[in-house]
Amino acid sequence: MPTIPRDDPRPPGNEPHKARQMAESFGVDAERYDRARPAYPQALVQRIIAAAPGPDLLDVGCGTGIEARQFLAAGCTVLGVEPDPRMAGHARRTGVEAEVATFEDWDDAGRTFDAVVAGQSWHWVDPVAGPAKAARVLRPGGLLAVFAHAYDPPPPIAEAFAAALRRVAPGSPFAAGPPKPAREIYRQMFATFADGIRQATGFGEPEHWRFDWEHHYTRDAWLDLLPTTGGLTRLPPDALAEVLAAVGAAVDAAGGGFTMSYTTLAVAAPLKP
Template sequence: MPTLEPHQYRKVAESFGADAERYDRTRPAYPEALIARIAAAGADVLDVGCGTGIEARQLRDAGCAVLGVEPDARMAEFARRSGLDVEVSTFETWDAAGRTFDVVASGQAWHWVDPVAGAARASEVLRPGGLLVAFWHVFDPPAVVADVMATVFQRVMPVAALPKSATDAYDTMCDRAAAGMREAGGFGEAERWRYEWEREYTRDEWLDLMPTTGALTRLPAEELAEVLEAVGKAVDGVGGGFTMRYSTVAAAAVRV
């Protein structure tokens, strides 16, 4: 069986809306420095894979006019309830209807877009000098929690090989995004951005977030309970909470 690229896992890509309220409640916002840098590139922003609107609301608060494109109608409807304008479509098939933008941004979603077709589509809708930026949060929990997560994931969802670390996985995503921009043409050389920050989690807060991750959104209830029980015990073992180290990483290129 051929190995699929991330954007080809459509059932996973469109599974997050199963609990849109939990997703929006638990997923972290983006560093203000990143939001400010994106907003400085222009006021008209197209948010690809906008989900429930986490980064779109931040960009709107920074003074941008934001249009979201989101393939999951449930996520789109949640975002609309906060006053955002969202159109339901995959980005590759979305009809721009002649509209152009200063920025095409994608938070936690560009790996669900064909990296070459997506970059080519972005080039079509960006004004000259416009910015394409894809960005992700890298989760880096304490080693004891990370080790338990890796062990229980491998037991419940065996895969041939796991990345050595979350950083390796997201570096690969940035590499793929940058390569897609290069292959599509119409962009300058992609830059890498990185923002380091931390957030405190209680046991309950972390277990509330975990079911919103792509590895777990489609897991049967019994197996999800097994994962959460094991991770919960690990968090209890480090005092009932922990400091999550985050890196928010981005690949960004300017349309020439």
């Protein structure tokens, strides 16, 4: 698992789409989520737009609208589908049209799109039903593109987090620390996504894209982001405060901030004409 709690790609049974309590826990503080979560590289946004046959996008698991607003700013039309009404409500308040449903149960009402995108959310979608549903709502030549950030904070900060979580939530799958780097875990996850797309009818061969970038975090900015990640969204307030205090002390010891190296991974496949 990644070194910090995020949208855990590997709940029990390796079937994250069935972990609905986790999947729908991020709306506990939608405003913080929208403020603290990073946006996506503009190079990714532009590559998706260039590969799609037109500007009409469906954003699966749109959350608070982070990537949807990036596509809107680039001239696209975007409809979001989001199972958490708190997240969808925030997206609407920021100018994103959003409907409340899981993608599998969403009523497309005969609508079709030039691209189906999913940012940091495709692991919450059924690996069989999701690609099949995308194929049904895509126009000929339309693009399915799913993407997510992989990242590991500096070891002292990651270790402080894991130690604090072991104290307050010893049964958490995040408390033991990661068996391998986040990038390797996410590469494996995206290989699984590609396999699911191959099994769906009508798609061309999936392509793997990678975008590397950096972002500097102050102590306050990192502690703002942590409560929006999967391992902490359901912690009681006192336990959350203990974890944040421990991580904050580690960031202070590192000089009050650090630069995170991000890798944004994507899998994209066109629907055959």
